[in-house]
Amino acid sequence: AQSVAQPEDQVNVAEGNPLTVKCTYSVSGNPYLFWYVQYPNRGLQFLLKYITGDNLVKGSYGFEAEFNKSQTSFHLKKPSALVSDSALYFCAVGRPGRRALTFGSGTRLQVQP
Amino acid sequence: EPEVTQTPSHQVTQMGQEVILRCVPISNHLYFYWYRQILGQKVEFLVSFYNNEISEKSEIFDDQFSVERPDGSNFTLKIRSTKLEDSAMYFCASSEVLGTSGADNEQFFGPGTRLTVL
Numbered sequence: 001a002q003s004v005a006q007p008e009d010q011v012n013v014a015e016g017n018p019l020t021v022k023c024t025y026s027v028s029g030n031p032y033l034f035w036y037v038q039y040p041n042r043g044l045q046f047l048l049k050y051i052t053g054d055n056l057v058k059g060s061y062g063f064e065a066e067f068n069k070s071q072t073s074f075h076l077k078k079p080s081a082l083v084s085d086s087a088l089y090f091c092a093v094g095r096p097g098r099r100a101l102t103f104g105s106g107t108r109l110q111v112q113p
Numbered sequence: 114e115p116e117v118t119q120t121p122s123h124q125v126t127q128m129g130q131e132v133i134l135r136c137v138p139i140s141n142h143l144y145f146y147w148y149r150q151i152l153g154q155k156v157e158f159l160v161s162f163y164n165n166e167i168s169e170k171s172e173i174f175d176d177q178f179s180v181e182r183p184d185g186s187n188f189t190l191k192i193r194s195t196k197l198e199d200s201a202m203y204f205c206a207s208s209e210v211l212g213t214s215g216a217d218n219e220q221f222f223g224p225g226t227r228l229t230v231l
Contacts, residue, residue: 032217043117043204043222044156051217090156094217099144099169099208100158101220 002027004093006104013081014112021076021107023091032094033074034101035065037087044090050074061085081111115139117223119205125229126195134190134226136205145188146206146220147180149173156204162188163210195230202227 003026013019025031032051036044048059055067065076074091088108092101118137126132138145147159161169162180179191188207192199206220 034219036222041224043119043224044206046219046221049217049219092156096217099146099161100171101148102158103148103156105155 002031002093002095002102004091004102004104006089006091006107008107009105010108010110012110012112015083016080019078019081019085019109019111021089021091021109023074023076023104024072025074025091025093026072027093027095029095031074032096033065033067034092034094035059035063035074035076036090036092036103038090038106039087047076047089081109083111083113085109086111115221117205117207117221119203119223119226121226122224123227123229125231128197128230129194132192132195132228134192134203134205134228136188136190136223137186138188138205138207139221140186141209142207142221143210144168144208144218144220145180145182146208147190148204148206148222149201150204150225151198151201159190192228195228197230200228200230 005024034049035047038044048057050057050067058064063078088106090106091104094101120135145162150156158171160174177193181189202225204225205223208218208220
């Protein structure tokens with residue numbers, strides 16, 4: 001079985017400050033890890049993924065995430081938050097041989113001007 | 114930029130009725146998926162579909178559910194006899210078939226169909 005935990009329902013950050021949205025996972029074997037963002041009345045938009053290789057992955061809109069195997073974490077980060085980053089963020093895990101993704105419960109990011 | 118589209122955006126139905134949710138995946142994608150999100154809960158995998166057959170399904174995807182690719186562009190989810198607990202947002206997704214090891218290709222999601230069963 002595979003699972004994802006996003007321990008924070010909401011993260012508040014001031015515009016221009018760095019942001020972190022946390023994600024930990026549990027999976028048998030090597031994980032495939034994803035971050036998606038959802039804006040109101042829109043589908044889930046892909047941000048970035050870790051499959052293999054460099055632990056730091058860069059994605060869309062200046063976001064990046066660091067894969068930490070020993071801590072089974074894949075936290076999403078951005079050096080300088082924008083008000084337009086305010087949205088719902090989902091972490092997801094997959095694994096080799098399966099197409100199904102398992103999602104976390106989502107974290108609402110609120111960036112204040 | 115190509116997008117996954119879904120119709121209708123909102124479907125209201127009576128318990129016991131059949132519903133068909135429709136999706137148009139991105140045109141060069143060959144893997145298709147349905148997920149659902151009950152209000153306030155996690156996004157859950159239902160089924161994946163490739164080469165005109167189901168490749169993977171979850172425990173949720175029982176005999177009441179079926180999927181079909183009736184033509185070269187549409188992908189549908191049918192719920193045969195809806196129950197109150199089927200009320201949810203249903204997301205369609207698609208992905209390329211690059212690579213052979215599974216979920217390494219990102220899935221592109223549609224905006225969802227909100228299904229309300231009364």
